[in-house]
Amino acid sequence: MRTHTLVPSLLLLGALSLTAACSSGSDGSPDVAGAGGRHGSAATPSPVRSIDPSEIKGLRIVNDSSEQSSCPFATSYPDVPGAEAMTAAMKKDVEKLLTGFRSGRCEGGTDGARPLDLNISHQILVASGDVLGVxxxxxxxxxxxxxxxxKTYWYDGKAGAYRTALGLxxxxxxxxxxxALKDRLKGREGVDAAFLDDTFSDPASRAAVLDDMAFTADGGLRVAFDRGDVGVPxxxxxxxxLPGEEVTPWLSAFGKRAQRQTVTPSPSLDLGATHAPTQAVPTHTASGDDDTDCKKVRCVALTFDDGPAASETATLLTYLAQHKARATFFTLGQNVAAHPDVVRAEARAGNEIGNHSWNHPDLTKLTPEQIAYQLNRTSAAIKAATGKAPTLFRPPYGAVNAQVKAATTLSPVLWDVDTEDWKYPDAGTVAQTVIAKARRNSVVLMHDIHPTSVAAVPQILRTLTARGYHFVTVSHLRATL
Structure with missing residues (x-):
């Protein structure tokens, strides 16, 4: 969502064409940031069975994003009760990557068209018994x-310990x-045997390159090396x-349990957490269709990106219901898969659910197939949660071009009021920005992943309602103008 170019969403009503159907389920192929489940240039099969994140009690997706024009980024990782040590390891790595992105490279990084972005996404590999893999x-x-x-992260619930990939x-x-790894790598095009020996003989280098390992559905161990790890870039x-019959004798006790839980998953995950927080999902129900006529009264469309967030979005729904206000939620597919009950609650209360891609990449940097994958997979998740496919999408960072438009039938939605709530985590500042800038038929950009943005909503609703504004969805605003 670029902040340096604000285009009213009502200008973007063109019909678009769909090029590909959603190719996976709720988890699917490994999620390269925007690469449609492809690692490198070749397709790779998912190393594990499909995981339904909504079945993980107390799961919270930790999201962060920035639309700063010179430094756009989006990050996410799961926080599972009982696996605090693993969550801390992921948080540390994400923060380190963000620091590196921001320091120097971020300000100057551009390909001549748009600033270059950082995207960190997650995939749950195993969530079964006393084993969690991400x-x-x-x-x-x-x-x-x-x-x-x-990089893969593992948690051993039996020992109450975080494990690296090599810990398998x-x-x-x-x-x-x-x-065995060297035998299979030597002779491959681009793999340098001498470089490989040096890398594997040094403990630090070995740990760095052997940081992505996971089990296949039949018990084999899949080891992935990043570009340049074991040969020329x-x-x-x-x-x-490595096939299961070969690798099993080499596994640690935890590795064998991780292998077993991958091949034959237990019905539930138990990491020994003393408490798994449960967020009550609002049960507000809108009474009939919205009959607001925006030709006759002043309307404004509040829009919320990047959710749903387990607790923040639920609180927001209560605020909206108290004021009989409706909004449009541009959801990330990975969060819809984790919290379909919250998305259902959004729709049940008369709000509109839009598509914001699966994991927030800059769509203009992707191929047509990758764009379609990002949007189709998210639309499928929304339809599975609500029974209704979305008709609108908001391109991450507001980045949209002819190729993006040609990859989908969804109608793009931008905004004319940007709260910059990612930049100013202060409820009062966010509220005053909306109150000062909102005009008749405005489309307001906010994010329901930020507690301070949600906290700003009651003041926005009170003040603008007193000024005669009605809060409607984007589609209702368009239809009644």
Whole structure:
């Protein structure tokens, strides 16, 4: 959502064409930031069975984003009760990547058209028994080469400990494991045997390159190397899969449990958490269709991006219901999959659900197939949650071009009032920005992932209602003008 170019959404009503259907379920292929489930240039199968994140009790998705014109980014990772040590490890890595992105490269990074973005997305690999596995995928378009990297994080509920990827392999079996990897890597195009020996012989280098390992559905161990990890960068990303019968004797006790929980998942996840917070989902129901005539009265469309967020969005729905206000939620698919009950509550209360992509990449940097994947997968998640497919989408960062428009039938929506709530985490500032800038038929940009933005809503509703404004959805605003 670019803040330096504000285009009223009502100017963007063109019909668009759909090019591809959603190709996966709620989890699907590994989520490269915007790459439609592809690691490098070749398609790779998902290493695990499809995981339904909505079944994880107390799950919270930690989201952050910025539309700063020189530094656009979006990050996410899961916070699961009982796995606090693993959450802390992911948080540390995400913050380190953000710091690097912001320092120097962020200000000057551009390809001549648009500032380059950072995207960190997540995929839950295993959530079963006492095992939790997560992959983070980073796309740093300011970095050298492809800027694409992946890393897996593991949690051992039995021991109450965070495990690295290499922790899946028993220490006494690592020489045999490394030897098997080298045998499969040597001879591959672009892999340097001498470089490979040096990398695997150094403990620090070995741990750095062996940071993405996960089990396949039949018990094999899939080891993924980022571009340049085990050979010349031109060779791209490299993947080795060791069959289950070969790798099982080398696994640690935890590795064997992770393998078993992947192949034959338990019905639930139990990491020993003393308390898994549950957020009450609002049950507000709108009474009939909205009969507001925006030709006769002053209307404004509040829009909220990047959610749903488990607690913040639920609180927001209560505020909207108290004032009989309706809004449009531009949701991220990965968050819809985690909290479909909240999305259902949004729709039940008369609000509109729009598409904001699966994991917030800059769509103008993607191929047509990748754009379609991002939008189609999200639309499928919204329809699964609400029974109704969306008709609107908001391109992340407000970045839209002819190629993006041609990849979907969804109608794009931008805004004319930007609260910059990502930049000013203060409820009073956010409220005053809306109150000062809102005009008849305005489309207001906010984010329901920020508690301070949600806290600003009651003051916005009170003040603008007193001034004669009615709060309607984007589609209602368009239809009645």
């Amino acid at each position: 992959r983070l995928t980073t796309q740093d378009r300011n970095a050298a080469g492809s800027g694409l990297s992946t 392999v028993a220490e006494g079996s690592r020489d045999a494991f490394l030897s 031109a060779a791209g990303a490299v993947t080795v899969t």
